[in-house]
Amino acid sequence: MSEHVVDPGQYIKTWLILVLLPLFSIGAFLTGSRPLAIAVSVVIVLISTVVAMTRFMEIDRLPSFISYIFVTAVVFVGLFFFMVAPDVMKHDGQHWFKPAVQTDQEAAPAAGHR
Amino acid sequence: MKVQATSRTAAGLPTGKLAVWWVIASEVPIFGGLLASYLMNRVANPGWSEGLEHLNLWIGAFNTLVLISSSLVVMLAHAAAARGDGQKAAARLRLTAAGGALFLCIKAYEWSVKIRAGHVPSAGGLWQYYFSATGLHAAHILVGITILLIVAAGAAKGKELQRVELIGLYWHFVDVVWVALFHLFYIVR
Amino acid sequence: MASITASHGDPHAVDHHHEETNWFLKYCWSTDHKIIGLQYMFTGMAMALMGAFFIYVVRMQIAFPGHPVPGFGIVSPAAYNAAATLHGSIMIFWVAMPLIIAAFGNYIIPLMVGADDMVFPKLNRLSYQLFLLSALILIASFFVPGGGFGGAWTSYPPLSASGAFNLTPMGSTMWLLAVAIEFVAFLVGGINFIVTAMNARARGMSFTDVPIVVWMIVLSSILFMMSVGPLVAGAVMLLMDQNFGTHFFDPKHGGDPVLWQHLFWFFGHPEVYVVLLPPMGIVAEIIPVFSRKKLFGYRTIIYTAIATGVLSFFVWAHHQFVAGIDPRMANVFSATTVLISIPLAEMCFAYIATLYGSSIRFAVPMLWALAFVGEFLIGGSTGIFLGASGADIHLHDTYFVIAHFHYTFFPIAIIGTFAGLTYWFPKMFGRHLNEFWGKVHFWGTIIPFNFIFIPMFINGLAGDPRRYYSYEHFPQLATPGLQALRMTSTIATVVMLGFQVVFLVNFVVSLTRGRKAEANPYQANTLEWAAASPPPHGNFPVLPTVYRAPYEYNHPDREVDYWPQNEEPKEAIAVVSQAASEEATR
Numbered sequence: 001m002s003e004h005v006v007d008p009g010q011y012i013k014t015w016l017i018l019v020l021l022p023l024f025s026i027g028a029f030l031t032g033s034r035p036l037a038i039a040v041s042v043v044i045v046l047i048s049t050v051v052a053m054t055r056f057m058e059i060d061r062l063p064s065f066i067s068y069i070f071v072t073a074v075v076f077v078g079l080f081f082f083m084v085a086p087d088v089m090k091h092d093g094q095h096w097f098k099p100a101v102q103t104d105q106e107a108a109p110a111a112g113h114r
Numbered sequence: 115m116k117v118q119a120t121s122r123t124a125a126g127l128p129t130g131k132l133a134v135w136w137v138i139a140s141e142v143p144i145f146g147g148l149l150a151s152y153l154m155n156r157v158a159n160p161g162w163s164e165g166l167e168h169l170n171l172w173i174g175a176f177n178t179l180v181l182i183s184s185s186l187v188v189m190l191a192h193a194a195a196a197r198g199d200g201q202k203a204a205a206r207l208r209l210t211a212a213g214g215a216l217f218l219c220i221k222a223y224e225w226s227v228k229i230r231a232g233h234v235p236s237a238g239g240l241w242q243y244y245f246s247a248t249g250l251h252a253a254h255i256l257v258g259i260t261i262l263l264i265v266a267a268g269a270a271k272g273k274e275l276q277r278v279e280l281i282g283l284y285w286h287f288v289d290v291v292w293v294a295l296f297h298l299f300y301i302v303r
Numbered sequence: 304m305a306s307i308t309a310s311h312g313d314p315h316a317v318d319h320h321h322e323e324t325n326w327f328l329k330y331c332w333s334t335d336h337k338i339i340g341l342q343y344m345f346t347g348m349a350m351a352l353m354g355a356f357f358i359y360v361v362r363m364q365i366a367f368p369g370h371p372v373p374g375f376g377i378v379s380p381a382a383y384n385a386a387a388t389l390h391g392s393i394m395i396f397w398v399a400m401p402l403i404i405a406a407f408g409n410y411i412i413p414l415m416v417g418a419d420d421m422v423f424p425k426l427n428r429l430s431y432q433l434f435l436l437s438a439l440i441l442i443a444s445f446f447v448p449g450g451g452f453g454g455a456w457t458s459y460p461p462l463s464a465s466g467a468f469n470l471t472p473m474g475s476t477m478w479l480l481a482v483a484i485e486f487v488a489f490l491v492g493g494i495n496f497i498v499t500a501m502n503a504r505a506r507g508m509s510f511t512d513v514p515i516v517v518w519m520i521v522l523s524s525i526l527f528m529m530s531v532g533p534l535v536a537g538a539v540m541l542l543m544d545q546n547f548g549t550h551f552f553d554p555k556h557g558g559d560p561v562l563w564q565h566l567f568w569f570f571g572h573p574e575v576y577v578v579l580l581p582p583m584g585i586v587a588e589i590i591p592v593f594s595r596k597k598l599f600g601y602r603t604i605i606y607t608a609i610a611t612g613v614l615s616f617f618v619w620a621h622h623q624f625v626a627g628i629d630p631r632m633a634n635v636f637s638a639t640t641v642l643i644s645i646p647l648a649e650m651c652f653a654y655i656a657t658l659y660g661s662s663i664r665f666a667v668p669m670l671w672a673l674a675f676v677g678e679f680l681i682g683g684s685t686g687i688f689l690g691a692s693g694a695d696i697h698l699h700d701t702y703f704v705i706a707h708f709h710y711t712f713f714p715i716a717i718i719g720t721f722a723g724l725t726y727w728f729p730k731m732f733g734r735h736l737n738e739f740w741g742k743v744h745f746w747g748t749i750i751p752f753n754f755i756f757i758p759m760f761i762n763g764l765a766g767d768p769r770r771y772y773s774y775e776h777f778p779q780l781a782t783p784g785l786q787a788l789r790m791t792s793t794i795a796t797v798v799m800l801g802f803q804v805v806f807l808v809n810f811v812v813s814l815t816r817g818r819k820a821e822a823n824p825y826q827a828n829t830l831e832w833a834a835a836s837p838p839p840h841g842n843f844p845v846l847p848t849v850y851r852a853p854y855e856y857n858h859p860d861r862e863v864d865y866w867p868q869n870e871e872p873k874e875a876i877a878v879v880s881q882a883a884s885e886e887a888t889r
Contacts, residue, residue, distance in 0.1 A: 129502045133494050139529070143529060144532040144536055151536065246549075
């Protein structure tokens, strides 16, 4: 089965890291600054994911194609987001606007600018 | 009846592990699609902040602690299974499942508070995404609990101990998704 | 039904196959990949009859608007919409995918890689049962109040999200559930294909010794797995909109219907390559065997398949050119759409290059394989017109689109299936199909097929919109000339459907009365021909070892014109093949 030594001490250390990391995010949230919360959150989520995947899921011990598969899936999600977001986030265009959105916004929408 | 194909390792890792990683890879676009849709709508709707204020940060943080701890326990189950100790592995798997159940109870409590306050899925933009994202995640936790118990039943009899590591992999993945959800809904409002 | 009996010397028959197990256990509860493959095949064929019936109703209504259709009655607008929707949905999800991916994948992959079964036999059985469940839910939806869903296979909201609009509140939810469960079935099944091909390959079989069809089914499963995610999310969202009052796609409450379109087509476009790659693979198996020549460009074909798969993630919005997306986005998608025709054309050219200078035998499987290449090239080229966003403004949602995708989908789902079925029938059932009636069936399918869809190009250019149940009220379209073309399509449809009876009779009769088949009737190289016809439980008495690539036909060092992968090398040639396989494993 697993040839490598399985050390419970390492796992507890990893647990500690994963529990402490979100404390930074909570701290950033408590400062009330949204940009700070976003920045810290991105960093913390990335680090937590890498820590969990290497130290718990042991992805670095597996043949490298496993990592490529995982990264590819993430890249495709990114592709989806960046290609679709500009379209879905448009509130108006030539001869149309989204009426329900106007009520959410404080500023008046720009009149169709193309 | 055992099939020889199951024990082959031409790609360099056991079939079970390879399969679980493919499952995880296929789950990424499922959650990714939902969360990407949430994100693009969230960016376009600053007004949703108001709704998010109703989410209790500390409950979310406690749930995060519960899940991360249960991930630790499942790793300890894996350590026991690697030593061949099926009984201990089964006990730890069941403890992991209990952690998952605790998570679900807290989530159910959270949901009921929201619903009683009138924040239901049909109430609009933010809440439909909150309930569908946490609901999809909760469904995965439930499936995970079921499989944990099934694998525990086998491990207690000393059978199929390699599955302990595999359900652990799935469980870690569900944990990672929760960390992302926690940040997306509770931290970045 | 097939008689897949255990061989008495089978070392894997440890429990139940020596005495007569009951019929249910053997044929309905089996974990044997061959039985499961046949289960998918027969279910897919049954669903094909259903899908064909629906399009018969649709075509008859178009040709004779308002007249009762024999075998159905008067076609109301709602019934027309439901028939058109269900024809499309059934043909893609319950015919194409089970036949060419699941049926052939399940039957052939373990045999071709030299394994005794799939790596997860019980999961395999589960995947079929989920698939069957999805088919039953879909069929049940025809009988609920309101009837079957009629909002098109693309299920765009707000129509699909609101029972008040689509008038099929139960049918629309059941349709969506059926599709979602079908997706899960194929996710589960796909895991089996991928892991089996990766891990359970025979000793000596490196990645470049794997037959092309196995590569293609594996790539197709990976493509499916990576692309279906957003649509699963979208299906959850649409189900909630339909049943829980959410507003994901409802513009009146801040939702966006275009979001659904993106979620759908992000999967929908890779999906067409998911269904395209396996029949491309089947054709790649057939052509070398019936031209006795090595496949041209094995690695090229694989690289172009991968390139097609990757590129397919970058073209989806060409389905949405006129949906109100940003025109600058449309430019990008036009460019990528035109680009993707390149690797596909390359694959077809590799097949043509294989044929060049070879000695072709026009057996029935070869006829189907050649027809695939020819008809698909027409489909692919007409796609370029649609991929250019400017032209698409005129052509979108017209019959031109229908003709284009039938010139691609028909080769994929129907020609590909018949190619595989006529090729592997001897292996699956231990008997040969009748060659003469096979040719009658072939010509009786291909000729009418062209008479169905060529008129549709013309009608589409003239402006015939899709999904309209009659053109009587549109003076520019209700002309005798255009109606004559529609009538031609309809008559050709009926003729083509009629000829399928020839196949069905041939199939059923040959099962019991066909000429008995030996293990390797075509003198082919790949490993499935090393097993008995049909293979016993466990496939091979001794699991084979592979010594060479799969397409060594007419090799200069050999007297016979084929060289099976598992044939042990003779001393003198051992050195040559050793070096060759080392190079291949590099």
